Amino acid sequence: MNKTKILIVDDSDINRYVLESMLTNFEVLEASNDAEMYDILNVHNVDLILLDVMMPKKNGHEIAIELSETTKYCDIPIIFVSAKDTAEDILQGFESGGFDYVTKPVDEIILKARINSVLKHSKKEQTLEKQAITDPLTGIYNRRYFFERARQDWDLVIRHNRLMTVCMIDIDHFKNVNDQYGHDIGDFILVEISKLLHENLRLSDLLARYGGEEFIIMFSGYTKEEAFLACMRIRQSINQHVFEMNGQRIKLTLTYGLADMSDLKGKGALNSQSLDTLIKIADQRLYHGKQSGRNMISMQGES
Numbered sequence: 001m002n003k004t005k006i007l008i009v010d011d012s013d014i015n016r017y018v019l020e021s022m023l024t025n026f027e028v029l030e031a032s033n034d035a036e037m038y039d040i041l042n043v044h045n046v047d048l049i050l051l052d053v054m055m056p057k058k059n060g061h062e063i064a065i066e067l068s069e070t071t072k073y074c075d076i077p078i079i080f081v082s083a084k085d086t087a088e089d090i091l092q093g094f095e096s097g098g099f100d101y102v103t104k105p106v107d108e109i110i111l112k113a114r115i116n117s118v119l120k121h122s123k124k125e126q127t128l129e130k131q132a133i134t135d136p137l138t139g140i141y142n143r144r145y146f147f148e149r150a151r152q153d154w155d156l157v158i159r160h161n162r163l164m165t166v167c168m169i170d171i172d173h174f175k176n177v178n179d180q181y182g183h184d185i186g187d188f189i190l191v192e193i194s195k196l197l198h199e200n201l202r203l204s205d206l207l208a209r210y211g212g213e214e215f216i217i218m219f220s221g222y223t224k225e226e227a228f229l230a231c232m233r234i235r236q237s238i239n240q241h242v243f244e245m246n247g248q249r250i251k252l253t254l255t256y257g258l259a260d261m262s263d264l265k266g267k268g269a270l271n272s273q274s275l276d277t278l279i280k281i282a283d284q285r286l287y288h289g290k291q292s293g294r295n296m297i298s299m300q301g302e303s
Helices: 013-022 034-041 060-068 087-095 108-133 143-160 174-181 183-199 224-240 274-291
Strands: 005-009 027-031 048-052 078-082 100-103 164-171 206-211 214-220 243-245 248-250 254-260
Touching (some): 005 034, 013 108, 027 034, 034 060, 048 108, 060 078, 060 087, 078 087, 078 108, 100 108, 143 274, 164 174, 174 183, 183 206, 183 224, 224 254, 254 274
Parallel strands (some): 005 048, 048 078
Antiparallel strands (some): 164 214, 164 254, 206 214
16 A cells, blocks of 8 residues: 655755654655755655745745645645744644644654644545546546536637547447346446546546446547547447456447537637537537447537
């Protein structure tokens, strides 16, 4: 099991050494300034930051505010460690984004108690957040989160003229599976297909369960021709897979509908509503693929 990672940010070598000597049960990383801190954060998934307040170039409060305004790092809890111990100092620590505040000289028992309390709270928050954004059956993102994330990315697409392709996916004849084999096997197949889809995508691609036996993928930076090749890999993986449960061996196929930025030409200026149009076109092409025989990747249909 991986140890909890704690990052100490303090310009004093002695202070970092003292804190590290108290934290033998954790994996401890060290930075003497904000630049070193970001170098570490770009490589490691840090669970907690112990942040000194008084540093020469950029103080702890300024660093904490920066972190809180950065999507990638805003959820990392911060405990300030400082010799400044007035009520005003502590209040400023909380207002700048700190989760807790420990005064110097640091008491080892108090420090460990504060760290354990913060980590316990952070774990609970992460669990609640995961439950809110994932589909409870398959474990992939749910429809609500897909639209929340997709709209954020869509703003970047519009501002920076980036590429995006949307793919709608439907399991062929899935109702027959539920009718013939029962919903337990149907649920098992949904979970297995989610895993196969996920395994064949890039980290930058966004996969979600759209509803029932439908899935949706957002391919960032891809034209529909490039997304077509990605879907071909997925199609081959699915078509070759045998779903086995309770002695049953089942083979299935999927149908795919693709739409990209080129399909929006002639439909007015791009805006926040254009994403809905793109998804609608992909859904129309999925329907076209279903009507044309299934088990295909459709780039034709209304646009």
